[in-house]
Amino acid sequence: MIVGDRKPMDEILEMLEPYENILILGCGTCVTVCLSGGEREAAILAGQLRIWGKKEGKNLNIMEHTIQRQCEKEWVDEMRGHVEKADVVLSLACGVGVQLVAEMYEEKAIYPGLNTTFMGYPVVHGTWLENCRGCGNCVLAHTGGVCPITRCAKSLLNGPCGGSQDGKCEISKDTECAWQVIYERLKKKDQLDWMNSYQPPRDWSTAGDGGPRKSVKIEEVID
Amino acid sequence: MEADEATSTSEVPEEFRPRIVAYCCNYCAYAAADLAGSMRLSYPPDVKVIRLPCSGKVEISYLLKALEEGADGVMVAGCMEGDCHFMEGNFRAKRKVRHAKRLLEEIGFDSQRLEMFNLSSAMAGRFAEIILEMTERIKKLGPTPLRKGVKD
Numbered sequence: 001m002i003v004g005d006r007k008p009m010d011e012i013l014e015m016l017e018p019y020e021n022i023l024i025l026g027c028g029t030c031v032t033v034c035l036s037g038g039e040r041e042a043a044i045l046a047g048q049l050r051i052w053g054k055k056e057g058k059n060l061n062i063m064e065h066t067i068q069r070q071c072e073k074e075w076v077d078e079m080r081g082h083v084e085k086a087d088v089v090l091s092l093a094c095g096v097g098v099q100l101v102a103e104m105y106e107e108k109a110i111y112p113g114l115n116t117t118f119m120g121y122p123v124v125h126g127t128w129l130e131n132c133r134g135c136g137n138c139v140l141a142h143t144g145g146v147c148p149i150t151r152c153a154k155s156l157l158n159g160p161c162g163g164s165q166d167g168k169c170e171i172s173k174d175t176e177c178a179w180q181v182i183y184e185r186l187k188k189k190d191q192l193d194w195m196n197s198y199q200p201p202r203d204w205s206t207a208g209d210g211g212p213r214k215s216v217k218i219e220e221v222i223d
Numbered sequence: 224m225e226a227d228e229a230t231s232t233s234e235v236p237e238e239f240r241p242r243i244v245a246y247c248c249n250y251c252a253y254a255a256a257d258l259a260g261s262m263r264l265s266y267p268p269d270v271k272v273i274r275l276p277c278s279g280k281v282e283i284s285y286l287l288k289a290l291e292e293g294a295d296g297v298m299v300a301g302c303m304e305g306d307c308h309f310m311e312g313n314f315r316a317k318r319k320v321r322h323a324k325r326l327l328e329e330i331g332f333d334s335q336r337l338e339m340f341n342l343s344s345a346m347a348g349r350f351a352e353i354i355l356e357m358t359e360r361i362k363k364l365g366p367t368p369l370r371k372g373v374k375d
Contacts, residue, residue, distance in 0.1 A: 009329040009330060040282065040283075040284065043282075043284035044283050044284050044287065044326065047283075047284050047287030047288060047291055048287060048326055048327075048329075048330050049330075050287075050291045051287060051290055051291050051327070051330060051332055051369060052331070052332070054291070054368075054369040055330070055331065055332060055368050055369060
């Protein structure tokens with residue numbers, strides 16, 4: 001899922017400063033599951049803003065609404081009534097959602113309430129780990145299902161490096177050496193010979209440095 | 224914020240009776256409140272008890288909502304640690320209350336108006352004591368700064 005963290009309150013208050021009718025817009029997919037921008041978090045942030053507004057003697061009208069996905073036009077279009085009532089929309093979606101909402105309501109002030117951080121899964125309840133960079137050229141078949149692009153600090157394809165100590169990466173004692181994890185995983189799969197195969201320099205042209213990437217499913221495109 | 228609170232304190236009416244919302248677990252605090260009644264124990268009357276199936280059911284938004292609507296203090300009362308009917312609901316409540324306090328602090332609102340307590344269903348005396356403790360605390364803090372212009 002796409003993981004995000006709520007922006008610092010000071011930054012949120014600064015963005016919303018000129019406005020009175022504020023819509024907190026939650027997203028019901030990734031950011032709901034990562035507990036940062038769903039219906040529950042929208043209610044919490046709305047509650048905080050109402051308390052802050054009353055305390056500061058401001059006459060704020062804080063509305064909250066959550067749609068299933070802010071990254072699809074059909075869903076974003078359905079909330080037009082809510083958006084029209086607001087002076088500003090604070091979207092708690094990932095950057096994708098914020099951009100689509102901003103595109104569909106060009107006249108309206110649309111601001112992000114989250115910092116979109118990464119794609120990952122929860123390792124324990126409440127803690128998420130980055131697992132995928134979306135580099136466009138997946139190598140998981142050779143690495144026991146562990147992504148070295150994401151989880152190795154150097155994105156090495158022929159690891160580990162000399163900074164691997166006792167299974168940890170030299171950047172932090174809390175960070176596992178991805179190549180140690182890959183080694184253990186391949187051992188369990190009886191595929192350790194992969195460790196001896198040389199991986200040539202990869203083609204990074206798919207990784208997004210050439211502007212926004214596009215995916216076209218030709219069979220689905222309606223002319 | 225401090226200035227606000229100070230102003231509120233100086234404007235405390237003579238008989239300020241703090242309005243406290245108490246989210247109580249059905250298996251402990253709610254039963255203790257019931258027992259306190261049967262035992263004719265007296266405690267400050269301005270506490271509004273809301274029964275929850277478990278203190279872990281409390282949502283941060285409930286706590287904020289009570290404060291937002293003008294409660295002077297909000298408390299969550301759950302079972303003794305280790306004695307939760309649902310194993311760990313009271314620990315969940317403890318984490319939620321701790322986080323709600325952080326959320327209040329980041330908007331400059333005094334988080335002492337929110338507190339978590341633990342007791343068992345047999346502790347009627349303790350229930351009365353907790354209400355008194357919370358009432359005294361809120362009396363010191365004065366009325367909530369959020370009630371300006373709100374009718375009683």
